[in-house]
Amino acid sequence: MSIPTHLVAPILEGLWVTLQLTLGGAVVACVLAWVAGLGKLSATRWVRWPANVYVEVFRGTSALVQLFWFFYGLPLFGVRLSPMTAGILVLGLNIGAYGAELVRGSIQSVSKGQYEASTALNFSPLQRLWLIIVPQAIISILPPAGNLLIELLKSTALVSLITLGDLTFKGMILRAETLQTAQVFGMLLVIYFVIAQCLVFLVRRIEVRLKRGWHLEGTS
Amino acid sequence: MIFDWAFAWSILPQLLWALRVTVYATILGMLLASVLGLVWVLLRRSPFRPLAFVTHYWVEFIRSTPILVQIYFLYYILPEVGLRLSPMVAGIVALGVHYSAYIAEVYRAGIESVPKGQWEAAKAMNFTPAQTWRYVILPQALPPTIPAMGNYLVAMFKDTPMLSAITVLELLQTAKIIGSESFRYLEPLTLVGGLFLLLSLVAARGVRWAEQRFGAQELRI
């Protein structure tokens, strides 16, 4: 396939935007997932209810609709976000909501005995969470978190519809210029696939590292 | 007054009409995904190794790449090979193919949860492979997968707005049109969000019912 050389640069720019969105979104999602996930388990309903509302709203509505709402709807409230900020924020909020369920599940999967040992040793609830529970929850979170990361990557393509110059956006331009539809979109799919495999590999490596470090059997 | 309730009320009929399109696309997409998913999972179990191998990576490829790009691919490619599909059909096919990759995994987990003894009993009774699948395996493998299928149905429902990119007149596209005609985006977008939320919550309750009815087994997907 012959790509006109003056179009390689835009593709790389698009790739860079996609990676930024993935990374930024991942950070936001991670923070929100832990905050909301732990919030859902809180004893106080003033913490539980907002967490539940957040999760239900952002899981229950479409990511693209959320993106449009933030980009076209918020300005009426005086908040004007750049496409990149809107993208990272919405993707983070959306994936974070799914992540919150993961966090909640994995924290609940830590055995009760760990809580009892922590009580016997007189840890404060915060110490128990930070020193004992979270490190163990992380192991069970990693495989599904890897899948969520892939979902995040795939969702970045949506920002092309609010005119942010990501990989998909640049791909559309490339197609319009070269009319080589199959090759362009095929190439896009391959690039996304490669990035996805890299992310999965990374997450798996971390999981293996942790399991090996603690001498636990089995990798998923 | 930032949110014009009167305006919102006035555009609701239009949006509900578009909701039909969304629901229609979801159901057809899900049907396609269910059938294709079965095809993939059967191919993956083929004794012919190269076929199983290719199928595995093909499914993985579909799962790991954005639906939007797959939608574009189908919509713009197919006319070039002489197949002119309406945006709606192209969209349904794209959604169906994409989700078939997930559903194949669900089927796989369901099939693997059928105890090995069932296969052996079928062989002892001299069933052909087709009979084994039809009378022994699938009736046991499929019911526990229903909750997971329900979840993917909801997920696909929430992905239908992507079809707005190829001008399908579903909810988001209709909202955008209303917005560009009236210069008021807040109300249509909020209503659309609300409709999705409402239907998702209803569907989630349905999935929970299905879990109780069909057994929420821990399928290792």
Added chain:
Amino acid sequence: MSDAPMLSIKGLCKKFGSTEVLKSFDMDIQAGEKLSIIGPSGSGKSTFLRILMTLEKPDAGSIEIEGERLWHMKRNGVDVPADRRHLKKMRSEIGMVFQHFNLFPHMTALGNVSVAPRHVQKMSRAEAEDRGRQLLERVGLGDKLDAYPAQLSGGQKQRVGIARALALQPKVMLFDEVTSALDPELVGEVLNVLRELAHETDMTMILVTHEMRFAQEISDRVAFMDHGKVLEIDTPEKIFSDPKHPRTREFLNAVLES
């Protein structure tokens, strides 16, 4: 050594759902006493320990540790239910070793033992690890400091569990069937550690156990519990050779037969 008991339990009641697990349970335990509690399963032995360790809340009754109430505190001269701070203060005098070890899988043996001194007693890392090292050597695991629980046998895990509980230097140590989950050949190494603790420290020890011979050997008193009440409590000699209560006799006959 004062005459007042270390632990004074009066009228302790606990229900799980509709099942009454502890029925007006009374007991006084002296400082430095080694007390074994025996009895059939479901008799409430473990529940008693768990309430002492504040893992369960009693429905009624009172527990006093060195004269101070565990589950209640004084506010403006009135008895009110204990708040978290009071429980935490009282808890620092009690330690527990669990049947299923409950070691922290993501920490080494040394890590497990030193984590509480470090974060709860605010020791420096070096001091906490020093204490951890000493304790692990004392239970015979000086060469396993950097091993993770997944690499240890059941007996080794339990010894780490004992060292971990000892690290906070509690006045009262609770042992909840600490050998019941072990393979028979690993039981001895744990009993050796317990024996040494019983002989060489003046810590108050309460052991719920099925190891009758061991209980007979190290205890100052043995209590027999059934259906949430203490039916008989006496020296090991009296309990094992001449039990007074018919139920005690029945239980010991069945158990010592096998």
